Amino acid sequence: MRAALEEAGWPARVLVACSGGPDSLALAAAVAHYARRGAVRGKGGGSHPLEAGAVVVDHQLQEGSGEVARATAHVLAGLGLSPVRVVTVEVQQAGEGPEAAARIARHEALAAEAEASGAGAVLLGHTLDDQAEQVLLGIARGSGPRALGAMRRVRGLLLRPFLGLRRADTLDVCVAEGLDPWFDPTNEDPRFMRSRVRSAIMPFLEAELGPGVAEGLARTAALLGADADWLDEEARRTYAGLxxxxxxxxxxxxxxxxxxxxxxxxxxxxxxxxxxxxxxxxxxxxxxxxxxxxxxxxxxxxxxxxxxxxxxxxxxxxxxxxxxxxxxxxxx
Missing domain, CATH: 3.30.465.60 (Uridine Diphospho-n-acetylenolpyruvylglucosamine Reductase; domain 3)
Known part of the structure; x- marks a missing residue:
């Protein structure tokens, strides 16, 4: 957590994006704990209190999604996060598919909430497992190094403090904090490619190749991401000159x-x-x-x-x- 905040420049106010699932719920608990500790070191060696709120985005894609969102908001408020907002979005069913459309709608809503609240960062609960799945999806789609570089711990407004943790670690946090997470049924729905990667392909690779596959894929993302950053910067300089x-x-x-x-x-x-x-x-x-x-x-x-x-x-x-x-x- 501290490393992500430091890389982001020590924002005084953050928002946690929480679906109610184990990853984002564990992140919310960690951020709430960190905020309760009082002052944190900021830019220039000074210190300031960390103010932490939360946003629950209701995509309206499942029956009862509004109830899940409201229940999650109640839990987040109980953790001490304030304010907690439930935001309803309309997902446009077009373009790259429902997952991509939901992500676009969610990120637009989070950016708007951050601007309205004066938050300097929005924290997301992606884990090392999510990173590994993203790399596999990129390989299957024939993507280049930018896509295979996958998610970054800090990219603009978005922070992902849990990219070094396994999904099982977030479940342990929920158990330790007495939290009852919601499990999204679409994560097990074989109609979605990411769900098949999560429930079938990754377990198969771990069984056949041994432990450490997810960690290896995450290292691949880190290496390719660093290379892609350098190439992108060189390209921008070259383009500006030509x-x-x-x-x-x-x-x-x-x-x-x-x-x-x-x-x-x-x-x-x-x-x-x-x-x-x-x-x-x-x-x-x-x-x-x-x-x-x-x-x-x-x-x-x-x-x-x-x-x-x-x-x-x-x-x-x-x-x-x-x-x-x-x-x-x-x-x-």
Missing amino acids: AEFGSSDTEVTPGGGEVTLPIDALRALPPALRGRVLALAVTDLGGQTTFERLGAVERLLERRGSAGPVEVPGHVSAYRAAQGRLVLVSHR
Whole structure:
């Protein structure tokens, strides 16, 4: 807990995101205990009390979800967290699937609650087991190092103090604190890939390969995450030095309009950087990056003369123009 707060800059106020499950309930108990201890060291060596509230997000995806949310809020208040808010969200059933849609809705709600309450961080109860499952899912989907780097202990507003703990440890905390957690039935529902990874694939790997599989996958995430951070930063610096925004007859700024990149400079980049620079150009224009479409954009670099356009999701197209320029345009 202390390491996560220190990495986040010692926020004076935090919110715990709690579903009522064992992981987030154990986290809530730990945060409440930490807050009761009084002053904690802050930036510059000073100290301040840690104020801790909680948010329960009701996704309305299961019958009785409102009752579970209200019961969880009652438990959190009993732990001493204040204020405790129940927030109801509407999950848009589209895009990448119900899990991704629920996560987007949840994170938007948590960010709004943090802003409204003045909280400097939102604490999530993800464990080492969640990290290992995320790496396996990334491998199955053919994801790159950013996705395989999985979750970070601190990313922006979000803190995950329990990434070094096993799921069984959080159950032990609940038992020790006399807490009765709620077990989400979707965690055992074979219709969801993550549920199959949790209930079938991970136990199979542990049985066949021996103990330590989850820890090994979590180490993989840490190593790949560090590499991805460095590559992403290098790509941002390279992109900033190469990109020109707008054209001779258009005044635009980053975030929309047109991006031009020199083809010779792009071709001279290592592939790991080149792909990231192209992805930054696409996202800068509001587009969505996919492996197949980014590959099609990159193949324009090998053509001669004018070529394209290549369409990218999010109303972005790319074409090879005269004078050795790659041009990406938003059509919003």
